[in-house]
Amino acid sequence: xVVHLSPPERPLSGGLWWRWAGARPWIRVYHxxxxxxATGRRRFGPIERFDPHTPPDPSPADCPAGRSVIxxxxxxxxxxxxxxxxxRLALVCPRYRVAALVPRDEVMVQNLRGTGxxxxxxxxxxxxxxxxxxxxQAWARAIHDDRPAHPRVCGVRYTSAYAGGVSLAxxxxxxxxxxxRALGHAQDLALADSRLYPRLLTVLAPxxxxxxxxxxxxxxxxxxxx
Numbered sequence: 118x119v120v121h122l123s124p125p126e127r128p129l130s131g132g133l134w135w136r137w138a139g140a141r142p143w144i145r146v147y148h149x150x151x152x153x154x155a156t157g158r159r160r161f162g163p164i165e166r167f168d169p170h171t172p173p174d175p176s177p178a179d180c181p182a183g184r185s186v187i188x189x190x191x192x193x194x195x196x197x198x199x200x201x202x203x204x205r206l207a208l209v210c211p212r213y214r215v216a217a218l219v220p221r222d223e224v225m226v227q228n229l230r231g232t233g234x235x236x237x238x239x240x241x242x243x244x245x246x247x248x249x250x251x252x253x254q255a256w257a258r259a260i261h262d263d264r265p266a267h268p269r270v271c272g273v274r275y276t277s278a279y280a281g282g283v284s285l286a287x288x289x290x291x292x293x294x295x296x297x298r299a300l301g302h303a304q305d306l307a308l309a310d311s312r313l314y315p316r317l318l319t320v321l322a323p324x325x326x327x328x329x330x331x332x333x334x335x336x337x338x339x340x341x342x343x
Contacts, residue, residue, distance in 0.1 A: 120242045122252040125259035132237040133228035134266035135274045142217035142297040143189040143285060144196040146308065148338045155216035155305045156294050158185035163254045167273050167286035169261035185289040189218060194320035195282030202279030207321060207328040209308050210336035217304035222292035226272040226285060227260050237265050244276040261288055280324060
């Protein structure tokens with residue numbers, strides 16, 4: 118059932134904030150390319166739930182205001198489910214990667230979990246509900262501009278629609294993020310890496326998301342990317 122959100126009443130104020138101090142990495146699953154790095158923020162939009170982009174109507178485009186976004190999950194399960202959950206199928210080509218990321222400085226985001234959405238006039242369903250993207254994106258733009266809970270709000274914290282975990286959408290106003298390191302190694306691996314792929318199968322199986330490896334020639338994403 119499709120749920121509709123009322124437009125945000127501007128300016129937004131109050132609500133809850135959440136701080137990411139960087140001690141614990143968050144996870145990104147992404148389709149890599151020479152010009153698409155683990156820490157890269159997407160300027161093309163709006164596409165996803167909390168994209169704050171302001172391109173000319175009616176189609177997504179490179180944001181003329183320079184706005185951008187990167188989505189992270191609190192675990193491999195959450196991050197992978199956000200990428201593959203809509204189709205319940207993970208076609209893992211050699212370009213798909215997973216990275217553990219940490220911020221260079223403290224990150225403050227608007228917390229939409231629990232009562233957080235209600236406290237700024239929204240609905241809890243904006244986290245996970247079947248809501249037209251243009252409506253959640255209008256709220257993303259309002260939060261981006263008004264920073265209701267804290268002057269340094271630079272994104273949102275919300276409940277994953279597919280895995281029930283926690284996700285972050287960080288915008289162009291957020292501090293730089295970098296790939297975490299462990300034992301001297303950057304934590305940015307191919308999703309099909311033998312050290313990681315069995316874990317991917319394990320975490321997605323309870324969500325009924327089928328996982329298959331494919332070649333780049335068979336990958337729809339690779340076909341759209343040079």
